[in-house]
Amino acid sequence: MTKKGDLNTYQIEIVETMSALVEVVAEDSETALLKAREMYRGEDIVLYPDDFIDTKFNTFGIK
Template sequence: MKTDKKLKRVFQIEIVETLSSIVEVNAENEQEALLKAQDTYRNEEVVLYAYDCIDTKFNIFKYD
């Protein structure tokens, strides 16, 4: 008896979304501007949403 069933394997796919937003920061220099932007983000004063998505990648992470 012949069977044409193919064995199915399990694949793990990594989905990576990149979100991006430009914020304006008043500062005396670049270092201060970066620190202010980081603090603003960490304090959740800037929140990125699905519409801020600029890229989505699908990677085969591992398979058995």
């Protein structure tokens, strides 16, 4: 936190959580997870505003 006169400056982290269930065909759960990650990173799985679950705000002081 830094001071400017009588005021303090803070960093506020905003974290949005989104969630979607997708079906992946694989031999085991580890392979399914790897496939899902690849699909997500390759933008084959896209989360939309309707997939929104929660927003959290975290406060950090500036040194």
